[in-house]
Amino acid sequence: MSGCGVEHSLISVDQALKLIVEKTQALSVESIPLQQTLNFYLAENVYSPINLPLFSQSAVDGYAICAKDEIEAEAVFDLIGEIRAGQTTDLFLQQGQAMRIFTGAKIPVGTTTIARQEIVDLLDLNQIKVIEQLKQHADLRDVGEEIAIGQCLAEHGQQLSVGAIAALSMAGIQQVQVYQYPKIAVVITGDEVAETIEDFASGQIFDANAPLIRAWFAQRNQQVDIFHVADTVEAVKTLLHDLIKSYQLILTTGGISVGDYDFIRPVALDLGFEQIFWKIKQKPGKPMFFAELSKVDQTHCYLLGLPGNPAAVYVGMQIYTATLLNALQGQKQLPQWFQARLSHDLKADTRERFLRMSAHFEQENLTVKSLGKQQSHMLSNLMHANSLVRIPAHEQMQAGQIVQGIFI
Incomplete structure (x- = not known):
């Protein structure tokens, strides 16, 4: 390390995303009823067994x-x-x-x-x-004017939306081959979680991370199992050891920095996880940890450790968890960034930033405007944000410059 605040071991956002895509192995393929496949990815081309209409x-x-x-x-x-x-x-x-x-x-x-x-x-x-x-x-x-027998209805890698399921059902498809969705455990670390207002008197805070993550997955028609663990080596080690047996992905919040009670990374490494990266040159969410465990049955368990601050968790879910979930389902793709014009000036920062912004059209141009209260412990501006926008490091941004982002 040289220079105030400089850490040369940090990797870039793009490097971290590339490592997730390259290092993650897709889960196995399974055949499930079409009605259960919302948001799953097809592991085969699907061809029509009938004409549509069936008759004139x-x-x-x-x-x-x-x-x-x-x-x-x-x-x-x-x-x-x-x-x-x-x-x-x-x-x-x-x-x-x-x-x-x-x-x-x-x-x-x-x-x-x-x-x-x-x-x-x-x-x-x-x-x-x-x-x-x-x-x-x-x-x-006319018979077959919409779809002919043998016509390809859906392609390998296509995500099954409501419309896709309806179209396949109309053609008589009842079962499809899809990439298995990972079984996911979410581990919320920390002793500071409050359950009532009265708990604030002892210095505790309400937990936003578990509701945030549960809702994020529910929006994608998926459920996760959530666990809370105390900030002790023994508790963290016992829980992770048990979760490895049943889950393909362990998602953690907190406990991955360099504090006295940050045990996720050392315990994971002690249990046999191989570090793929730790710390990304971004704000919020620098101390992010990604590791892989190869098990004796040739399967894998992945651990994605997110920082504990809620805004960092939100960024981690939208950018990195989404990419990892896609990779586990055979979709080796990076986030699809939109381009938009910045509506105002922004000061430079030593790290790339993900800012919560409001995106809207002005005279046919997509324009983004930063919202206040961007600190990593603040979430209130998510009431109005509809995008996360990338702001490059070391660059004084001027109104009208083109930036990249994703819709949230």
């Missing part, structure tokens, strides 16, 4: 008509029957005939066009009159 059908409520040519207004047709959605008929249409039909119903043989009911007058029980000119093939859905 009516797009509207109206009348199936058989006519050789375009139908002129006031044309009359003989009505020979009715067919509803979900039904079939042995009747077939001949020239000059029509059949009452409803949306989604399979068209009878001989149908050349559909007359929607708004342009049809019922003359009697046996005849209709089309009151407007009608082209051939109007309001007909």
Whole structure:
């Protein structure tokens, strides 16, 4: 170390993210029911086993008509029957005939066009009159016009959204191969957590980290197991030793710096974890720790240690935990940063900063504005922030400069 506040062992944000992507091994593949796959990543291409539509059908409520040519207004047709959605008929249409039909119903043989009911007058029980000119093939859905048998519906690595699940369900897909989602343990360290207002008198504080992390995962349709551990070597070692057996990812908050009661890193190393990195040149969240344990059954357990300050935890979740979770599910991708214009000047800092900002459009340009109360122990500005913005180290930023960020 040389120079006030300089630590040469610190790595950059981009280096840390690259190490997460390169060092993390994807979990195994499993086959699960489609209805359980929200936000999972596909481990296969999915092909349609059917045509969509399955058969040629009516797009509207109206009348199936058989006519050789375009139908002129006031044309009359003989009505020979009715067919509803979900039904079939042995009747077939001949020239000059029509059949009452409803949306989604399979068209009878001989149908050349559909007359929607708004342009049809019922003359009697046996005849209709089309009151407007009608082209051939109007309001007909052809078999396979949306999807053909064997067509690729979804690709390997695609994340399954609500819309994707609906589309696959429509094609009759019931089971898919996905990357296994890790079983995650969250360890909240510290003796200072308050449970009631009265606890403040003894110097304790309310825990924001556990609710923050639980909600972060719930937003992604995932659950985690949360543990609290006292600031002793024995307690930390006993808990981590037990968690290694059942979890693929251990996420910790606090206890990873160089204080007298920061035991996560030394205990993890003592248990056999191999350090991948420790300390990132960023603010907030410098003392971040990432390590891997190779187990005798050839599987792995990863430990991502986040600082204890809530703002650092939030940054760690949005930037590093998200990247790690993707890598565990076979997605070797770095965060997708947006570009925006800074609306005001910013002073330089020795470390790269992640600032909570408000992003909005001004005259078609995405613009970001920093919010107050950016210290690592403060979270109140998250009520208004919708982005985390990267501010480079050692650079006096001017209004109008382009910066990178992610939406939160």
